[in-house]
Amino acid sequence: MSQKITAVFDGKVFYPTEPLALPANTRVRLSIEVLPAQKQESVSFLATARSLHLSGPADWSSKIDKN
16 A cells, blocks of 8 residues: 655654554555645644643643642
8 A cells, every 4th residue: 555645754653644444553654755845824822722632720820839
């Protein structure tokens, strides 16, 4: 099976930009083609935090002083 994907290299690891339907530890062969840089859309911290769908008390700071 052959499939083309886009990934980002962080200096050590390649991260796919979309999910892959591969089992963990599957061996693959990579062929590198450097793509032109794209302007990254800035995402706010609040948008990122909301996207995580965290659950907890309505006021997360209500017990901030208790461990």
